[in-house]
Structures are given as structure tokens and as C-alpha cells.
Amino acid sequence: MPTRYDIRLKIFYTYGQSTSLGHHVIRMQPLELPKRQRVSIRHLEIWPRPTERTERTDFFGNRVVSVGFGGRAATGIEFRLKAWVERRSQRPGLDISPSLARLPVELAAIRDLGGSSPHHFLAPSPRVGAIPEIAAFARDLVQPDMTALEAVTCLGEALHEEMGFLPGATDADTPPAEAFRRRKGVCQDYSHIMIAGLRAVGVPAGYVSGFLRTIPPEGQQRLEGADAMHAWVRAWCGREIGWVEYDPTNAMAASEDHVVVAYGRDYADVSPVKGVTRMSGVGGTGHSVDVVELPSEPAGA
């Protein structure tokens, strides 16, 4: 039975004074994923109204909206998303992933450079380079005879133990090495650190941005990171299993509570709003998310 969500996201920026608005690139809309995620309503509203707006799919298959304002000035900018998403859970299968020692062989056999090819996710990326401390942490944990999937779970759980979830301890630009040194951070830091660790042991790993349901189903605990956009990790576990998604902030495999917005190598590839506005004066930003479960559709509808 799929779970259906009504998702509302609002992100705004305010500028101390009237400021000429630049181009923005937006990755906020949930992805259409065969057999896992279906999007029935998708509506992105931007204020002030852009004078130009184009949509395309980026290299990794994400939906990208590019907007421009013709140089118009305003004291702020606001993005509102409304989306209805249907999410199916995938039953975890048997762990038939290869051992870490074997994984490179399977990887080398892949002659593909498409957006979901694992090859993009092993080399350093804009925000996640080789970080010796994290690499050492990961190498201490995993053994070459572990399967790739075991390594993912093992590292994810260890990080969850090691790190403290603390909003405000870091910001969107904190380097993962710094967050790891402090052993504190939010979902973005957890994800970046885990990506660095997985790559260090030879597992291709990338970043997933998305949403978490706000109110847990009855009797379950509320998940961390539900009141903002969320992030987790996906890791390539060999030819058979392919990509698996793991949420280190909550030490769990991504489930039907997770709604995928965008895939990338790290945050730089998927940040919900990228914009260059020459700021003058003091500005602010805010962000709110609501992911509400909708009653399931009546049969036959």
C-alpha cells in the first residue's frame, strides 16, 4: 500500500534593502521514480514573479527550474512548493551485494557515464573531498570481507553513534571535516561525512535531498530532520542491488517516510535554491516544511 503525502515547502530570503534580483536555479520538486515514487501535483510558485522561467532535467536526472527577474529589485524573494507524492516502500531483499574487495571489479565492468552511473560518485566532488580523519574512521570500521551493504549499514550506524544531532551547530557551508571534528551537525553534515567515509572504502556514494514525513505514524517516534528539508545518502552496492539509500541521521534505511527530491554527488549538486544576488545590507532566510499524510485513495479511484 503506497503512502500519499501533501508536501508544502516554503523558502524565503529577505534583504535589508531593495536589491536587484539575480538568476536562481531551483531544485525543489520531488522526482518521479518508477515503482517507488509518483508525483501527481507539482506546483512551484515564486514571488516576485520571474520574468523568465525555464525547466529542464539536469545531468543526474533532477528537475531544475531556472528563473530570472530581468534585473528587477525587491526586498526579498520567496519560493513555495506544493506537491502530492505517492511513495511505495521497497521490501529489502537478500544481501547479495559483493564484498568490498570484489566491488571494484564490478565497478570497473560498468562502461557507462549516465547520471546514475556509480563512476561519478567515487572521486572527490565539490564539497566532499578526501578527508583523512573520516577515511581513517571508516577504514577502522569495515573489513574487506564485509559486503558492500554491510559496510553501508555499519558505517551509518557508527556515525549515528558518534555524532550528535544539533541544529545550529553547523551551517550549509560547514565543511564535512569540520563537522566531523566537532562530532555535531545536521542531516547535511551526517550525509557528507558518510559519503566521504564510503568513498574512502571504495563504495560509490552520493547525496539525496528530500523530505521526511512530519508526524510519525501512530506509535512511532518522530524522526530527526522533519521540520526542514532532509538529506540522506545513497550508496552503490554492486551490479545486482545497485543503489541503496540510507539515512545516517536516523540510522535507518530510507523508507516510505522519505520523499526524494534530487540526487547528486554532494549538496552542491542538489541545493534547493542557488542564486547569486548582490546583497547590500543585512539579510535573512527562513525555511519551513510540512509533509502530511493524505488519506489513502479509495480503491478504484
Add this chain to the structure above:
Amino acid sequence: MTTHEKSERRGGLAAFIRDYRPTENTADELLDPAGAMRPAWRDFINQFGRLSGTDIERRFHRAEQYLHDAGVYYREYDHGFSRERAWPLSHIPVLLSEEDWTSISEALVQRADLLEQILADLYGPNHLVADGHLPASLVASMPEWLRPMVGVEPRSGHFLHFIAFEIGRGPDGRWWVLGDRTQAPTGAGFAVENRVAMSRMFPEYFADKTVAKIGGFFADFRAALERLSDETEGGVGVLTPGMLNQGYFEHAYIARYLGFMLLEGEDLVVRDGRVMVRTVNGLQPISVIWRRIDAAWADPLELNEASRLGTPGMANAVRQGSLTMVNALGSGVLETRAMLAFIPRICQALTGEPLKMPNIATWWCGQGAERSHVQANTERMMIAPALATRLPFDTDGKTVLGGRFRGTAKEPIGDWIDAEAGNLVGQEAVRLSTTPAWDGEKLVPRPMSLRVFAARTKKGWALMPGGYARIGRHQESTAISLQKGGSVADVWLLADPPGSQTAIAEARTVLGTRPDLSLLPSRAADNLYWLGRYVERAEGTMRLLRAYHVRLAENAAADMPLQHAIGEALTISGVDVAQPVPLALTDMLDAAVQSAAQVRDRFSVDGWLALKELQAAAMLLAENHRSDDEPRSGDDIAREISGLLRQITGFSGLVQDNMYRFTGWRFLSIGRALERAMDICAMLARFADHGTPEGGLDLAVELGDSGITHRRRYTIATNRQTVIDLLALDGRNPRALLYQLNRMRTLCERLPGADEHGRLADFYRAVIRVQTDIELQRPHTLDTKALWKTRGELMEVSNLLTQHYFR
């Protein structure tokens, strides 16, 4: 000829060539393997041998002088600092025979076509990866493979339009490709300057046309760029990272040489998917950009998000097909060292033919067999970062040469190769050929590599016939980089006298183009305006300082009331009178130079040098004063400042006399007029007020450089009436307020958009208001309060002008 001259000549000939001995197992450009001089060099060496020592010096000096006067420099980086260095021209050209050149041309045209095909595949269907000719993991880890550009077909139909090859000759006499420069190759502009300098040194070779000319190559490329653009879609621009870049001189030079606008990222905006230049005439479209900026920096929205040099939305404009990038964003991927390991086989696979010129043998350590090969042969390898784009001889600390680390790294090399694997390549350590260089007394063999430029023209790939070789500082090949003390030589391609001469003569077409001066980017206008203001401000400050020190000399005690008033005026504008050449003054000159440096493509070379010399003179004076034990007298200081004043008025005269009257000149002149007008207001308010200490009126006349005129026009001594009349209300005195306001009004009237069919722009309206107001004044109505008010209004004019044109 006297006996003495003869013997000196013979002695010189013998001496300068006697000790020329190439190293064992190294090819040499001058001598063939048997030790005989190659035919291409004979004429040159014979004629050179006939020159006396003084003649040689004189000739070398002429070339140096030319490079200095032309302001040729490059930027050198050293431990985080950078500075401008004189262009290191090697005085001896490299001579190539036509036979050599023909084989080089054929091979490089083949390679250029191959590179185009590889790019089309890397950003297109990826057959090379699917068919196993390129490892997917390698491509995926190349920083210059730009994912946002995958699937984007270039508007022009081609990825590559202007590239270069670094080639060297190996011990067996064969040429090798050392590296491909496909991002934004540097050096073509310097090649032109090299050539001009060489023609000053050895005019006889250029008079009789035996050396192939390189001008035709640029004319053809220029035409090609213009064909890529479209009148209705906008013109061509050269995009530079800015004045702090190593190659800025060349960017400005080549823009001026080809007659294209020199642009920086902030000059551009993207509107509705099209790239526009912010000019003083508003946004103007552009359709072709010859970028001298690495692609990753071109657009912070889609490429390197940390870039402050780029233009947001640029990549999307390319994607939407409104802009041709020369070369396409992402072309730099071919510069990746590891590519060289795969290109030979790719050539065979794509064309069915081997490379006509091999590239330096390269093994990528990301593959097991190749890694073992490198491990087993470290002593004859250069082992270096695989994903870097530097040329083989531009080594860094983490490079192994001949089995030893170049830097301080200590770990065993075998472990290092295993750990780094795919991040490393092994390259055969080719011993480059040597070519003669002048060591001050004789010719000595130095390693060299050629840079051959190729442009896509109407007739296909055209190669620049000669022009640019890098010469090592000492015998070791790694000293070839400019940053490591290497130099650059001109390359002469000698044609056999008959037959081929027509082609070369035809290629001598001079670039008969005048820069496109109609479009003035807002940033350039802003810089010109402030250049005018800073220079004028420095001049006003100098006059005031001189007046101060002259009076100090007359009256050792600084407590005279007028003296005090001058000191106060200087202090208010931040000038410390205790410093003979105040910091505030050298700061103003620095600011002027900074502004000028950003518009070097629009600024005469003479003007630039005059300004630099002025700055240097002021710095030197300040330096001397700081190191002097005894303070100089006021008289000495006044005399020194007079010297600076003469230099600064010399600069202003140069600009006034020599600068073409385009819009940029108007902004510069408005800056000067406005600054001077403001200065006059303050000066009169301070020294022509009723309460000014005695001597104030004479001081005002002195500052206004109007002593003689005052004596001629008024037979009486100065009084407030005559001084205000002469220095504020006289429309014929260039030192008068009204004169400057009239001038501003005339200059502003002709600025774009100042008067749109009777609708006046705010700044222009404000100028008219101030000018009219002063024109209607009488000496007794223009009191101190009115002067201060006028000064305030002028500041507002500056704000309005800024809002209208520079934002």
C-alpha cells in the same frame, strides 16, 4: 674595415660558437647529429657572427626598450604573492626549416580534428567509454569534464576554435606532442610582441621577407570569429578573469589588437537566455565570447559555485544556443594529463590511422598492467598527477622524476604509486632538444619546446607559422616554465626563397581594424571616470602641499594663521602634513593606477607608462624621506613636489592630446572636471572667505595657477571680488569653476541617454542646474555658503552619474 675590427669579428665569431656543445643524447636545433650547422640557421649565424659586441648589445637593448615601452609584462606567482615581471624574451630566435614545418602542420591538423571528435563524444554519446577506449572512472574523475555541459551541442557546430599544442623534439630528432591546450591557451598575443621586438633587433630579416609573417593568422581568426557572430545577435568579446590574472596583459593586448571588447564576468548579464554586455548605452547583446577564463569559473550557478569571476546563467545561455564559446565550456578536459595515455589508440579507433606525431608516452596508473609498468620503470619516468592539466615540464612538489621526488615528500615511491593509483600517470621523461640562447657572451644550448597555435578558419585549421617557444633557464628540461625562470623565444619559419613566397606575402595582411569603440562597458566607464578623479585629486593635493611647504620654508614656525589653515585643509582630506610625501598622496596615485590598469585595452601605452612613472617617482621620494636621517627643508620638499606636479600635468596633457574622443574619454574628462570643480569650491570657501587669515586671497590665486592672469586683468592687488571673478566666474580660465562646469555640461550633453529627445536624464539635469546657477552668480552673491552648497550639489551629480551609468 680596420685590422682591429677584423680580428675582433673573427675572434667574436669563433668565441660565440666555439663552446656551443649540446649534451650527449640530446637533439639540437642548431647542429645536426654530425655536429654540422643545420641549413636553416646558416644565414642567421653568419650574420650574427659579423656583429660586434657593442652592436649586439645595442640590438638587444632596442628589443628590451620596445617591450618596456609597450608595457609587456606577465604576472609571476611566488608563495602566494604575485607581481608584474618584465617579459623574458630570449634574444636568439629558434629557426625552423620549411620541411620541419610541413610535417608539424600535417600532424597537428590531424590532431586538432581528432580532439574535436573526442570532445563531441565525451559530451555526446560516450561511445569511447562504452567501447572501452576510455575508462569510465577516469572520465568521471576529471575535474574539467563538466557535467552541466553534457548533451549540449555547440551553437557553432564545433567545440574547438582556438587551441595550441606544446611540442618538443626528442633525442632521435622526432617531434612529440607534450600536451594539448584546449581550454584557453596563452601566448599568442605575446608571440606578436615577441615578433615586433625581434624585428627591432634584426630588421634585415624582416625586410627581405624570408621569415613567415604571423599577422595573417590573426586576420583569419578574427574573420572566423566575426563569421561566428551575427550582427543581429550581437558581436564578439574577449572574456578575461581580470587584472590579477597572470595573462591579463595578453588579454587586453589581444582584445585591442583584434578590435574586440575586453570583458569581465561582471560586465555581462543573462537576460532571457541571452548574454548581454552592460554598457553605458544599456544592455547590448553579444553572441561570441573568446574566453580567457577557465570554464569552471564562467558561471557560479552551474559550474564552480565559488566563482566570483563568472556570470550567473552563462551556461544556460550556451545551452539555449544563443552564445558561441571559444572554446566550448568543458573543452579543457582534453588537457588532463591522463588523456595522453589513451589518445593514440583513440586515433586508431576513430580514424583508422596512427597519430602522425606521437604524444609523449603516458601510462595511467588506474589500470593494473600500466601501473606495474610504471612501477618497474620509475627511473626513466616522470610520475605526476593524472588529473592535473599542467604541461609535463611544469612540475610541482608531488612529481617524481627519474625515481626521485621533486619536492619534500619522503614516502617510498612504490607505495605512493599503489596508494594513489588512478590519480597518477607515468610519462616517459623525454629529453627535449636544445637551441641556442645568449648568455651575455656566447651561445649556449638550452632546452626548448614549441607552442604551436591553431585556429579554425574558413579554410579549416590554420596554424600560426612560428612565433612562440619556451626556453629553459638551464640545461634541465624542468626549468622551461616561465614561472621557474624560463624565457620565451620567437620562432622563425624560413621559407625557401622562390615558390612559397607568394603564400607568405599574402598572409601579411595587416589588421586594418579599429577597436570597436562604440560600446563602452559600464565597468570600464566607471574606471575611466575614477581615473580622472584620482589624478585630479592628486594634483590638487600636490598644489596645496607645495603651498604649505613653501610657506614653511619662509616661516620656520608653523604657527602662522594661514599656514595653519592650509594644514587644516590638508588634514581634513586625510593628508598628514608631517609626512613630506604623505601616504594619502601615494594612495591617490595607487588608486589612479588601479583604475587605469583595469582599462588597459582602452588606454594609450604612453599614458599608462607616464602614470606608472609618476607613481614610481612619488614612491621613491617617499622612500628617500623615510630613510633620511635629517628632515629636509620646506624648500626642498616644495621643489620635489613641483617635480611631481610637472609629471602629473604631463600625464594629463598626454591624455588630452592623444586620446581618441570616444565615450570613454568623456567619462575620464568628466571625472577630472568634476573633481577640479569640487576642489575649487572648497579652496575658495576656505581661502577667499572674509574671515580667512591674511594672504588667503593670494594663496587662492597661487593654487589656481592664475597669478599672471590676475596681474594682467586687474591692475590692483587681490581682493575677494577679483579672486572670485577670476577663479569662479571666468568662463575662459581653465582654473575657474564656471569653466569646468561649462565643460562638464558639454561633455555630459553627448553621453548616451543624457538627452533622449528632450527628456533629460537626472544627472544631466543636475549638471545644467549647477552650471546655470554659477553662470548667473556675481562675485558678491557667490559667498562661502554658496560655494559649499555648490560643492554638495556636485557630489550629488557624481551619485546620479554613477546610478545612471555604472550600476
